Amino acid sequence: MMVKPARRHAMLALIVVSLLGCSAVDNSNYIDQASQAQAKTSQQLIEQLLATKNTQGVPSQSVVRLTDLVNVPELQSFISAALLNNPSLQQSVVALKMAYAQHGITSASRLPSVDASFSGTSTEDSDDSYTTDITVSWELDLWQKIADSSNAALKDIASTQASLQSAQDLVVANVMRSWLDISLKQQLVAIETQRLAVLDNNQALILARYRVGLGSLEDLDNATTSVASTQATLVDYQEQLAQSRRNLTLLTGQWTGSDVSVDISTQFPTVLNPIDSLGQQNLGRRPDIKAAFYNIEAESLRTDAAYKAMLPSISLSASLSDMAESPSDALLTGPLWSVLGQLSAPLFQGGKLKSQAELARLTTEQRYWVYQETLLNAVNEVENSVGQEYSLAKQQQHLTDAQLSAQRSFVSYEQKYRQGLVDIFDLLTVQQQTFDVEAQLVTTIYNRLINRIDLGLALGLGVSHEA
Numbered sequence: 001m002m003v004k005p006a007r008r009h010a011m012l013a014l015i016v017v018s019l020l021g022c023s024a025v026d027n028s029n030y031i032d033q034a035s036q037a038q039a040k041t042s043q044q045l046i047e048q049l050l051a052t053k054n055t056q057g058v059p060s061q062s063v064v065r066l067t068d069l070v071n072v073p074e075l076q077s078f079i080s081a082a083l084l085n086n087p088s089l090q091q092s093v094v095a096l097k098m099a100y101a102q103h104g105i106t107s108a109s110r111l112p113s114v115d116a117s118f119s120g121t122s123t124e125d126s127d128d129s130y131t132t133d134i135t136v137s138w139e140l141d142l143w144q145k146i147a148d149s150s151n152a153a154l155k156d157i158a159s160t161q162a163s164l165q166s167a168q169d170l171v172v173a174n175v176m177r178s179w180l181d182i183s184l185k186q187q188l189v190a191i192e193t194q195r196l197a198v199l200d201n202n203q204a205l206i207l208a209r210y211r212v213g214l215g216s217l218e219d220l221d222n223a224t225t226s227v228a229s230t231q232a233t234l235v236d237y238q239e240q241l242a243q244s245r246r247n248l249t250l251l252t253g254q255w256t257g258s259d260v261s262v263d264i265s266t267q268f269p270t271v272l273n274p275i276d277s278l279g280q281q282n283l284g285r286r287p288d289i290k291a292a293f294y295n296i297e298a299e300s301l302r303t304d305a306a307y308k309a310m311l312p313s314i315s316l317s318a319s320l321s322d323m324a325e326s327p328s329d330a331l332l333t334g335p336l337w338s339v340l341g342q343l344s345a346p347l348f349q350g351g352k353l354k355s356q357a358e359l360a361r362l363t364t365e366q367r368y369w370v371y372q373e374t375l376l377n378a379v380n381e382v383e384n385s386v387g388q389e390y391s392l393a394k395q396q397q398h399l400t401d402a403q404l405s406a407q408r409s410f411v412s413y414e415q416k417y418r419q420g421l422v423d424i425f426d427l428l429t430v431q432q433q434t435f436d437v438e439a440q441l442v443t444t445i446y447n448r449l450i451n452r453i454d455l456g457l458a459l460g461l462g463v464s465h466e467a
Contacts, residue, residue: 066176079176106149112137113136138317165290182241198431203227274452302364318340
């Protein structure tokens with residue numbers, strides 16, 4: 001029994017719809033789920049942090065970009081140099097150019113291709129023969145398969161752009177961290193220098209007392225030990241400071257053979273708190289989340305293209321050809337033309353196309369879970385940074401109180417030792433405690449400022465292209 005044309009057409013339409021629907025439903029679900037998860041998570045996180053901020057009584061300030069956190073004019077020149085010359089950042093720039101080139105390759109399939117050839121043949125006992133041929137071929141994008149591949153390449157470009165933005169943000173953050181690190185090392189060197197000066201005075205005083213018979217040799221040995229130990233620590237901090245300066249130069253991508261020429265203050269610059277701009281923030285601004293979402297969209301389009309590869313395809317070709325006994329006469333002076341239309345469909349390839357479509361679908365699902373992981377990590381980074389901000393604020397307050405108390409004890413024990421009321425061990429202990437608390441306070445302030453930069457990155461604060 002013969003199948004009627006209308007029924008054949010209905011069966012063909014059903015096959016096409018089923019093939020296209022297999023990928024469209026799942027892929028759209030992954031994209032929608034990712035978008036909804038990001039919006040819901042961002043809203044809940046911001047509401048939670050805003051509630052915590054209000055209970056802490058934090059004053060409101062406007063922070064839009066990462067560079068707004070630290071307002072130091074001298075720092076901006078290093079940031080600009082790093083954005084222009086940093087080698088790792090330039091690799092990301094090249095990766096973006098490669099993504100554009102790949103899109104050009106993919107998009108070329110949507111246009112007709114033109115090939116030209118010219119050949120000559122010389123045979124014994126016969127005339128020479130020359131042939132010219134020009135062929136134009138074009139595959140009709142009937143199911144938008146080529147368009148899907150081209151659009152996927154566009155999503156790759158968007159993902160690479162987001163990765164470049166992430167690299168720019170990280171470079172700028174590292175320059176800011178390096179600047180603060182130099183300031184920290186300078187303060188630690190200053191603290192150890194003060195400690196060494198006090199211990200030198202102790203050693204001179206003990207030596208004078210020992211010479212008049214008021215001290216012991218053990219007191220002199222203890223003082224000498226403290227001086228030598230502090231000298232070693234000071235040398236270590238001085239080298240760390242030199243390394244920090246070299247690291248800042250390294251971030252700019254320029255080696256000058258000398259240390260950083262700009263004078264960096266021994267006092268920390270003001271670093272704004274990104275929590276103050278929570279009302280303007282959304283995790284969707286983070287470049288890594290953007291890149292992960294674009295990857296889902298790109299693989300979704302490739303999955304559609306993989307399923308459409310199992311459908312029939314139509315291609316057209318036209319050619320002009322000419323043959324003559326001389327090269328000039330063969331240059332299409334009297335060409336013959338031909339036109340060919342071709343309909344082809346894959347019938348059996350051992351399950352290759354089906355496996356490729358399934359692989360593309362699984363890759364899309366994998367990208368979805370990568371997105372989920374990126375989103376969860378972003379939330380965790382924000383929560384940890386916010387918690388660290390409040391913790392370090394309390395630590396800073398306690399250490400400030402401890403420093404005031406230690407300074408009073410320092411003066412008191414120094415006077416008592418001169419009066420012979422306490423021994424050298426008590427004096428050295430109080431002095432060491434005073435300088436240790438001061439160093440610990442400086443380090444805590446540094447950690448708090450660094451944490452604010454980390455929080456800015458976690459909240460999606462970036463840098464402008466003009467920075």
